[in-house]
Amino acid sequence: AQTVTQSQPEMSVQEAETVTLSCTYDTSESNYYLFWYKQPPSRQMILVIRQEAYKQQNATENRFSVNFQKAAKSFSLKISDSQLGDTAMYFCAFCNSGGYQKVTFGTGTKLQVIP
Amino acid sequence: DVKVTQSSRYLVKRTGEKVFLECVQDMDHENMFWYRQDPGLGLRLIYFSYDVKMKEKGDIPEGYSVSREKKERFSLILESASTNQTSMYLCASSPQTRSSYNEQFFGPGTRLTVL
Numbered sequence: 001a002q003t004v005t006q007s008q009p010e011m012s013v014q015e016a017e018t019v020t021l022s023c024t025y026d027t028s029e030s031n032y033y034l035f036w037y038k039q040p041p042s043r044q045m046i047l048v049i050r051q052e053a054y055k056q057q058n059a060t061e062n063r064f065s066v067n068f069q070k071a072a073k074s075f076s077l078k079i080s081d082s083q084l085g086d087t088a089m090y091f092c093a094f095c096n097s098g099g100y101q102k103v104t105f106g107t108g109t110k111l112q113v114i115p
Numbered sequence: 116d117v118k119v120t121q122s123s124r125y126l127v128k129r130t131g132e133k134v135f136l137e138c139v140q141d142m143d144h145e146n147m148f149w150y151r152q153d154p155g156l157g158l159r160l161i162y163f164s165y166d167v168k169m170k171e172k173g174d175i176p177e178g179y180s181v182s183r184e185k186k187e188r189f190s191l192i193l194e195s196a197s198t199n200q201t202s203m204y205l206c207a208s209s210p211q212t213r214s215s216y217n218e219q220f221f222g223p224g225t226r227l228t229v230l
Binding site for chain 2: 004006009035043044045046047050091102103104105106107108
C-alpha cells in the first residue's frame with residue numbers, strides 16, 4: 001500500500017518570503033502522479049500543482065513549484081513571495097497511474113502567512 | 116466551473132440515528148468519492164464510485180454505506196451513527212480518462228457531530 005508522509009504539522013512564514021513544505025511517499029510503482037492540494041480556512045479544497053512521475057522536469061504554477069526527487073521519493077512544495085491568501089492546510093497526495101484514480105493523502109501541513 | 120455541492124454544511128445527530136449525506140456534481144464526472152477528514156489524520160477514503168450503481172470500498176468503510184443511483188449524485192449513509200463518526204466529511208468528483216489523471220474537485224464539506 002502507498003503511504004504519504006508530511007512531517008511538518010504546522011509552519012509559518014513572513015509575507016513575501018519563501019517557504020518549503022516537505023512530503024515523502026512510499027510506493028513500488030514506477031509510474032504515478034503526485035499532487036499538492038490547498039484547503040483555505042472554511043473553504044473548499046483545490047488543486048495547487050500536479051507532477052507526473054515519468055516527467056523529470058519539476059512542475060511550476062506561478063509562485064508554486066515542486067522539487068520532485070523520484071529516487072528519494074520526495075516531493076516538496078515551494079511557495080515564493082508568500083501572500084496572506086496562502087494561509088491554508090496543504091495536503092500532499094499520491095495516485096497510481098492505473099485503476100480508478102484512488103488517491104492517498106498525507107496528514108497535512110498548516111501554513112500560516114504572517115503579515 | 117465545476118461545482119460539487121453537499122447537502123448540509125453542519126449536521127448534529129444522536130447516537131443510533133440513520134444519517135444521510137448527499138453530494139451532487141454538475142460536470143458529468145464518472146468518479147465520485149467520500150472522505151472523512153480528522154485533525155492529524157488527513158483525508159481518509161471511505162468509499163468511491165466509478166459509475167452509476169458501482170461502488171468500491173476505500174480504506175475505512177466500516178460503519179458506512181453508499182448509494183449511487185444517478186451519475187451526478189453520491190450518497191453516504193451512516194446506518195447507526197456513533198460518536199466516533201463525528202468528523203468532517205468531504206465529497207469529491209473527477210472525470211475518468213485513459214490518458215492521464217485528472218484532479219479531484221471537492222465539495223465544501225459537512226461537519227457532522229454525533230451526540
